[in-house]
Amino acid sequence: MPEGIPFQLQDYLELVDWSGRCLREGKRGAIDGQLPPILERLQIDPRHWLYLNRHFESRFKSLVGSAEAVRGTCDKLGKRWAQGIRDCERLLSPPTT
Known part of the structure; x- marks a missing residue:
């Protein structure tokens, strides 16, 4: 696998699908409130991902x-x-404990 974010195609497609449904305001149907596994693994807040x-x-x-x-x-x-x-620190870095 090349250097970069190590995730599989299925995870990527789920992430793109989830993001697209959230970005399409007014779309019929409920938006699943579950976070996709990739966001949890990368420790990215879903609000930051949408931004x-x-x-x-x-x-x-x-x-x-x-x-x-x-x-x-x-x-x-x-x-x-x-x-x-600074945006990398704020949006893409794991929270400090």
Whole structure:
């Protein structure tokens, strides 16, 4: 598997389906309140996921992921910073305990 978020196609399709149903306001039928397993595994709040679906391109210009992963990649690439790192911390990083 290439580097990146390690999830299977079925999980991805379920995530896309769930996101699409939530983003289609006014659609008939109930929206399942269950979180898809991928969001739980990545520790991404579903509200943050929906926000990212609507604003992804305006919030990120280069690297995307947990703040720790983005910082590590910046170090490897010799970059001093990545645009959107604060959003990575806020939206994509696991909660601190």
